[in-house]
Amino acid sequence: MKIWTVANQKGGVGKTTTTVSLGGILALQGKRVLLIDTDPHASLTYYFGIDSEQLEVSVYDIFARGTQMASEEILQSLCPSTIENLDILPATMAIATLDRSMGHKSGMGLVLKKALAKISEHYDYAILDCPPVLGVLMVNALAASERILVPVQTEFLALKGLDRMMRTMELMQTSQSKAYQYTIIPTMYDKRTKASLEAYKSLLDTYGDKVWPGVIPVDTKFRDASLSQKVPVEYCPKSRGVYAYKALLDYLMQLD
Structure with a gap:
């Protein structure tokens, strides 16, 4: 099972959209996919119409019970999505x-x-949606992952948030003696604005080949898909945003 963590220490940059978009595309390609919500705001959970306040078991139980939780219990705590092969x-x-x-x-x-090691044989991919603050949840998500995906909105303030995320990864790499593989994903790109153009250029100049050479454009279809509680590739398969995420997935698969 490949494990990707979607993380950034700034909110509103497209973490949940990236998680559900990549997960949906992989599932429709026949891959068995598990999406994991590690954010107390539970945006990923609510995206699929799951009422977090009504759950008997959640990711919290994995932390509360630790190694005592058997693989069967973990699997029973998962929720199916609207499409085959995709669980939450x-x-x-x-x-x-x-x-x-x-x-x-x-x-x-x-x-x-x-x-995750206990249920690895049941899935091809696990994608973790991370909270925007450094704490035990982000530490766990980063430590579990094989590749970190860092969505960055193409605007000035988001670049400052990326600086914090890079420092966090450097600190964790030192403490865990583990070199993280990461990919920076420019999101909410609007070629009509000077801010997007300059932010994208700054990303490339600063981080070079760590930046995916494509962009995720501004696309209102993402909001509509969320409202319908469907992954974008299911709701709007021919939208420009979905095409962009398909290109991103192809790129990531070549890296791995």
């Missing part, structure tokens, strides 16, 4: 308490990695 490990607001209640315990940074 949902989040609840309870995970917002993890830093305070469990962040001090030893081994907490590898809980998610160990849990």
